[in-house]
Amino acid sequence: MEKIVRQSLLYDFYGELLTNHQKSIYEDFVLNDIGISEIAALRGISRQGVHDLIRRCDATLENYEDTLKLIEKFLKIKSWVTKIHTLTGEFDKLSIASIQEKELVDQINDISNQILDEI
């Protein structure tokens, strides 16, 4: 997994456990894609300060995940739901299904989409 994707997942799950100051800078870096130099200039702190803060946030958030493993759990569920979604797609390719059957599978497809939007 790309580092920024991992950071964004960590933030999504555990970001609320950071202090407001940490959240604000981590969010600028990870979600708003603002560079370290720019964050430093905007906030009147050193590049090193921003860099250290982001590293500490990474460590704090990874520590929560090491302890709780909820991202791991979600990713497992996500991969299973993706598989369900793929299977409903294969079903659609079978031209022999009745309308009743297709309707049921369409509903399953809709729900799997809803879950994937949520995760």
Add this chain to the structure above:
Amino acid sequence: MEKIVRQSLLYDFYGELLTNHQKSIYEDFVLNDIGISEIAALRGISRQGVHDLIRRCDATLENYEDTLKLIEKFLKIKSWVTKIHTLTGEFDKLSIASIQEKELVDQINDISNQILDEI
């Protein structure tokens, strides 16, 4: 939701964030179904002490859920997956489905069971 079910969910999600001492007593009470008087006697502490500790654990764990809302997210996903599971059951009642179709739906059913075991 019954209080003990809620406590068990809270413990399952966030229990690792309690201290070992808290975990041990909360686990005895919530998961092992040992009464407050018995816990107090076994550990040589007062009933009031056990009672207060459990109440503090409840508050700590509810506070994590207020902040992170991950149980809420999981329960939503669980209800959707349960719906998928119900729909595959309805599909099985349609006697008109082909073997190919049934196989696909069986796979979806298996995966939804796997997810429900995990959640």
